[in-house]
Amino acid sequence: xxxADTDRLRADEVLDRARSENRAALIGYLPVGYPDLGRSIxxxxxxxxxxxxxxxxxxxxxxxxxxxxxxxxxxxxxLAGGTRTRHVLEAVEALSGRGAAIxxxxxxxxxxxxxxxxxxxxxxxxxxxxxxxxxxxPDEGADWIAAxxxxxxxxxxxxxxxxxxxxxxxxxxxTRGFVYAASTMGVTGTRASVSAATESLVERxxxxxxxxxxxxxxxxxxxxxxxxxAYADGVIVGSAFVRALIENEGADAAARAAxxxxxxxxxxxxxxxxxxx
Amino acid sequence: xxxxxxxxxxxxxxLLDLARPTxxxxxxxxxxxxDFGGRFLPEAxxxxxxxxxxxxxxxxxxxxxxxxxxxxxxxxxxRPSLLSEAPRFSKLAGGARILLKREDLNHTGSxxxxxxxxxxxxTKRMGKTRLxxxxxxxxxxxxxxxxxxxxGLDCTIYMGGEDTExxxxxxxxxxxxxxxxxxxxxxxxxxxxxxxxxxxxWVANVETTHYLLGTVAGPHPFPAMVRDFHxxxxxxxxxxxxxxxxxxxxxxVACVGGGSNAMGIFHAFxxxxxxxxxxxxxxxxxxxxxxxxxSATLNGGSAGVLHGARxxxxxxxDGQTVESHSISAGLDxxxxxxxxxxLADIGRAEYRVVEDGPAMDAFALLSMTExxxxxxxxxxxxxxxxxxxxxxxxxxxxxVSLSGRGDKDVDxxxxxxxxxxxxxxxxxxxxxxxxxxETSAETAAPTHEESR
Numbered sequence: 258x259x260x261a262d263t264d265r266l267r268a269d270e271v272l273d274r275a276r277s278e279n280r281a282a283l284i285g286y287l288p289v290g291y292p293d294l295g296r297s298i299x300x301x302x303x304x305x306x307x308x309x310x311x312x313x314x315x316x317x318x319x320x321x322x323x324x325x326x327x328x329x330x331x332x333x334x335x336l337a338g339g340t341r342t343r344h345v346l347e348a349v350e351a352l353s354g355r356g357a358a359i360x361x362x363x364x365x366x367x368x369x370x371x372x373x374x375x376x377x378x379x380x381x382x383x384x385x386x387x388x389x390x391x392x393x394x395p396d397e398g399a400d401w402i403a404a405x406x407x408x409x410x411x412x413x414x415x416x417x418x419x420x421x422x423x424x425x426x427x428x429x430x431x432t433r434g435f436v437y438a439a440s441t442m443g444v445t446g447t448r449a450s451v452s453a454a455t456e457s458l459v460e461r462x463x464x465x466x467x468x469x470x471x472x473x474x475x476x477x478x479x480x481x482x483x484x485x486x487a488y489a490d491g492v493i494v495g496s497a498f499v500r501a502l503i504e505n506e507g508a509d510a511a512a513r514a515a516x517x518x519x520x521x522x523x524x525x526x527x528x529x530x531x532x533x534x
Numbered sequence: 535x536x537x538x539x540x541x542x543x544x545x546x547x548x549l550l551d552l553a554r555p556t557x558x559x560x561x562x563x564x565x566x567x568x569d570f571g572g573r574f575l576p577e578a579x580x581x582x583x584x585x586x587x588x589x590x591x592x593x594x595x596x597x598x599x600x601x602x603x604x605x606x607x608x609x610x611x612x613r614p615s616l617l618s619e620a621p622r623f624s625k626l627a628g629g630a631r632i633l634l635k636r637e638d639l640n641h642t643g644s645x646x647x648x649x650x651x652x653x654x655x656x657t658k659r660m661g662k663t664r665l666x667x668x669x670x671x672x673x674x675x676x677x678x679x680x681x682x683x684x685x686g687l688d689c690t691i692y693m694g695g696e697d698t699e700x701x702x703x704x705x706x707x708x709x710x711x712x713x714x715x716x717x718x719x720x721x722x723x724x725x726x727x728x729x730x731x732x733x734x735x736w737v738a739n740v741e742t743t744h745y746l747l748g749t750v751a752g753p754h755p756f757p758a759m760v761r762d763f764h765x766x767x768x769x770x771x772x773x774x775x776x777x778x779x780x781x782x783x784x785x786x787v788a789c790v791g792g793g794s795n796a797m798g799i800f801h802a803f804x805x806x807x808x809x810x811x812x813x814x815x816x817x818x819x820x821x822x823x824x825x826x827x828x829s830a831t832l833n834g835g836s837a838g839v840l841h842g843a844r845x846x847x848x849x850x851x852d853g854q855t856v857e858s859h860s861i862s863a864g865l866d867x868x869x870x871x872x873x874x875x876x877l878a879d880i881g882r883a884e885y886r887v888v889e890d891g892p893a894m895d896a897f898a899l900l901s902m903t904e905x906x907x908x909x910x911x912x913x914x915x916x917x918x919x920x921x922x923x924x925x926x927x928x929x930x931x932x933x934v935s936l937s938g939r940g941d942k943d944v945d946x947x948x949x950x951x952x953x954x955x956x957x958x959x960x961x962x963x964x965x966x967x968x969x970x971x972e973t974s975a976e977t978a979a980p981t982h983e984e985s986r
Contacts, residue, residue, distance in 0.1 A: 311645055319855040320726065321839060322733040323576055324710045329720060332542030342852045365574055370853025392842075394580060397572050421742065442578055443738040 261515040265384045268411045268434030270380045271310040272469045272490050281486035281527045283308055284471060285520065286362060287493030288315035288362035289348045290340030291331040298351045300502060303516045311491065312352060313389060316345045316363035322326045323364075323391045325446030332504060346383045353384025360386050360411065360434075365393040365401075377408035387411025387434050395431035402431060408478060411435050418458050419434050426483030427463035434530045435469035435491060436462050440476070447496050448475035458487045478519075482526030492518075492527055546731065552762045554592040559804035559882060560808035565754030568879055570872035573753040575733070575842040582740045587755045589659050592815045594762070599655065610684070611641050617774040618936075622903035622973040623916075627923025630930040633783065635771040635799060636905070637937050641767050642681055644909065644938030645767060645795045646748060647678035652763035654681040657744040662686040666745040668732045669790070669913060670697055670725035672704025672866030672939055673770030674748030681746075687712040688879035690869075692731045694724035699864045704942050722857040725867045729841050750793025753842030757797075757871050764798025771933055772802040777917075785917030785922055788935035789883060789914040791829065791865035792817035793874045794945035795937035800883060813882065815874060818860035829858035831870040832885040834877050838869075844870040861890040861946065864911040894919040894950050894961055897940065902970035910946060 275282035285304040289297050293525030301312050317332035317340050324332065331507035349359050363378060368376050368390070380388065387410040393401060395414055405412040410436030416425055419442060423470060429436055440455040441448065455472055462470045482492045497519050557604050565571050573583060593599040604832070616636040624632045634778075638646035648883040657665060665682050666689070671676030675691040677738040682689035685935050689712050698717045721727040736745040743933025750757045750764075756866055768786075775783050788796035788802055796815050803811045820828035828834055831846045838847035840855060847867035848856040877883035897913035899920075908916060920933045926932070940947070 318853075320730050322730050323737070325734075332723070336854065345858050347744040356811065366847070366849070366855075367841055370849065370851065392575055392839075394573065394575070397574055415577045418578070419578050419581045421581060424577065428577060435940075439578060440575075442740060444734050 266356070266358040267386045267388065268311060268358050268360065268413070269469060276490065278533050281489050281530060282310035282471070282491040283451055283482070283524050283527050284311040284313060284491050284493040285309040285498055286313040286315055286493065287498055288317050288328065288331045289345045290317055290335030290338055291499070292334070292504060293338055294340065294348065296509070298348050300498070300512070300516055301352050302355070303513055304498065304520050305352070306353050307517045307520035309357055309387070309520060310453065311358040311360060311361045313360045313493070313495070314345055314348050315326055315365055316342060317362055318364040318367055321364060323444055325444040325496065328445050329501065332497045342367055346379050348384040350381065350383040358386040359384065360389055360413070362389040362391070367388055368401070373404040374407065377410050380446050381408045381410050385410065386444070387413060387438055389413040391415055395427055397471050398431065400468050405433065406455050415439055416458065416462055418442055418452070418454055418532060420512045422461070423467060425462050429462060429465045429467035432467065436467040436488070437493070438470050438472050440474045440485070443528035445474055445495055447477035447500070451475050451481050451485055459489050462495070479522035479526030482523045483530045484525040486530030494525070495524055504508065546640070552600070552765070554598040556763060556957045557805040558797060560760070562873065564758035566760070567757070567873045567876035569974070570843065570875040571754060571757060572743070572844050573752050574839045574844065575841060576737060578737050578794070579740065582736070583753060585757065587655065589656050589760055590755060593656060602655060603652060607766070608708065611651065612639060614774070617771060617778060617881060618906070620900070620904050622970070623900055624923070625973040626899060626903065626969065627920045627932070628926070630923030630926050630927030630932050632923065633775060633778070633920055633931065633933045634936045635767060635933060637767060637795060637935065638908065638939035640907070641942065642677045642680050644673040644677065645764060645798060646674045647680065648766060648798070649672070649760050649763040649794065653744065653746045653899060654685050654687065655815060657687065658685060662742055662744045663775040664690070664739065665746045666690045666692065666732050666735050666743055667746045667748055668692050668725060668728040669748065670694070670728070670818050670866055671862065671909070672697070672701040672708065672942060673864060673909070674975070675713070675715070676704055676707050677745050678748070678844065679708040679711035681714060690735065691715045692718050692728040692735070694728050695719045695721070696723040696881045697725065697728070700946060701863055701942055703945070707862060720731050723859070725863070726841070726855065727970040729871055733841070749794040750797045750873060751841055751843055751845065751869055755881050758874055759762060760794055761801060761873060764794055765801045767795065767935065768802030773935055775931070776935045777857060782806055783931040783933040783934070784926055785814055785930070786933045787814045787816065787864060787915045787919045788816050788939060789871060789911050790832070790874060791867045793871040796933050797871060798871055799933070799935040800877070804882065804974070805829050810930035812884065813877070814918055814922060815883055815885040816888045816914040818862055818865035818914055819887035820859040820861070822889050823887055823894070824947045827859040828887070829860040829866050829868065829940060830887045832874065833887050834869070837875070841871040843872045845875040846870050851876065861894065861950070862910040862914065864909070865914065877902060884912065886918055887923070888914040888917045891961065894947065895966060898963060899948060901940070901972055902967060903973050906936070907934055909940050909941035910943045912937045
């Protein structure tokens with residue numbers, strides 16, 4: 258295995274790779290430290306082995322205003338179990354070099370406490386692609402923009418169905434890697450269907466200048482992945498994986514099998530998205 | 535319309551003219567107060583905040599809005615609130631003359647109604663039909679439920695599970711007013727978790743729903759806007775003190791959790807710097823800073839981001855929020871409004887720590903010496919005034935924000951002083967009763983002339 262630095266995959270590299278295969282990328286979210294550090298790393302490896310192009314490692318935070326009940330539960334268990342920011346960087350290091358881009362998803366205050374410049378530096382050194390910051394808008398992100406430029410890591414800002422044209426342009430112009438399009442006005446969690454308005458949000462975001470637009474919130478199965486994968490550059494899935502872990506807590510083999518099954522279903526979804534009609 | 539010299543204005547003129555030009559420190563309108571403030575929240579909410587800013591800025595220069603706000607203040611809230619002398623309590627404060635700004639006499643029993651009515655009017659202007667709010671002690675929740683009833687709006691109140699237990703009376707009040715009360719069982723089950731849950735609701739329902747944030751924290755425009763709706767506390771009190779005493783007070787004292795009543799009363803005095811009017815915020819010290827069990831963010835926290843603003847936060851070295859503690863649910867919050875962080879930073883205001891014990895003593899002492907039962911939140915300011923009075927001596931005039939009344943706290947106080955139930959008392963009421971009795975020794979009949 259080569260060092261993290263030479264192997265480091267950026268977000269746009271795996272998105273381009275998927276594009277060359279005429280499909281959307283599959284992006285899987287897992288909180289670091291749930292059920293514990295080792296098993297959260299193992300869970301992410303399973304996702305990669307079962308077709309995830311990119312991993313979002315969640316940095317558990319005490320006040321996750323964008324997360325629904327499932328991810329809140331896992332994140333608070335991870336914090337109660339002693340998960341620290343440095344464990345997230347350890348997880349990045351353990352997972353880089355396996356063919357997937359490794360992103361960190363973090364609320365802003367933990368990165369502020371670490372020091373934005375130090376975090377960007379250590380993230381790059383660990384082989385991480387970049388970070389997604391759900392409660393940081395570009396207007397407040399001068400320090401992070403400077404730090405991510407300096408150390409060559411992606412910075413992913415979000416857009417939502419409520420975003421007007423000028424905000425889409427603002428976000429698109431400050432983003433590196435991809436724009437994260439929230440499919441719905443709400444928090445993370447599985448939903449019965451993905452809103453039809455999501456496709457127009459992706460189109461509007463591209464028209465505002467974004468090259469890559471990935472869709473998250475509410476996608477949990479292959480059927481939804483096929484639907485979203487038809488128009489988005491990446492399909493982001495979180496709660497469905499976390500739920501597989503929660504439902505199989507204490508039963509490692511069952512948890513591994515459940516994760517693999519969810520990932521296989523989603524991967525099949527993004528693979529057939531553009532071939533079906 | 536408005537004269538440039540606030541000292542020459544009559545009380546009625548200063549009332550609720552939010553567009554009025556202000557002096558140097560008073561002119562800050564956000565989004566930043568020095569290094570603090572801003573908008574640290576999901577992009578999905580940016581359009582709602584932009585809409586709120588636009589509607590607010592239009593409203594404050596619209597005479598109709600001012601007229602309506604004034605009408606509600608006088609006919610519904612009961613403004614102007616009284617300025618009461620506290621002659622026996624003053625004796626306990628080294629003889630300093632303590633003046634109480636009686637926000638406890640407002641409709642619903644605290645200052646919270648000032649902000650709630652303003653934001654409810656804005657909600658109508660935005661065409662929204664539902665209010666959501668967080669509440670700690672329940673005072674803001676009760677005020678919001680009241681405004682929802684008054685304006686015919688749907689209402690959901692988020693309240694930490696622990697707070698619903700220690701403030702059960704206010705839960706019942708909110709439900710009787712027609713609001714849905716949702717106990718929040720996540721995290722520390724207190725105010726910060728209620729705010730998280732309110733933000734989650736807001737993101738999902740922003741088209742129909744206004745988040746009526748109850749303190750001077752949160753993303754811009756809340757810190758400046760909530761302060762402006764509470765500015766009337768200080769503007770009235772400043773005019774009343776000038777009329778009563780013939781000069782400005784030496785110090786203004788208020789409790790600080792998120793800091794809304796304190797910003798409301800401080801604001802009128804920010805530029806009174808020669809001679810200086812000292813602005814003293816009293817943070818909740820809980821069991822003491824050293825114990826780690828407190829809510830004194832400016833004294834025991836550090837700069838960080840929570841709930842949409844950069845301010846001071848109680849956090850560990852990883853930036854995880856540390857749970858706050860206070861006997862007062864309304865002060866039990868691990869951050870503080872960004873304008874307070876700035877005023878502390880530039881040295882214009884000072885922030886002291888008042889632990890549970892002295893606050894509860896002050897709660898009982900004001901009740902026994904003046905027949906006024908304060909909210910435990912406000913009792914922190916009263917304890918600060920007792921301390922400050924002894925420092926400044928009997929020539930001093932100290933204005934205290936009595937932000938709320940104590941009915942809701944009778945259970946807590948009864949337990950604390952061992953008046954009911956099995957739990958051992960934390961403090962001896964008879965000692966306080968003796969101290970209170972001494973103040974009546976040769977008191978001249980108090981002249982409770984009230985300036986109304």
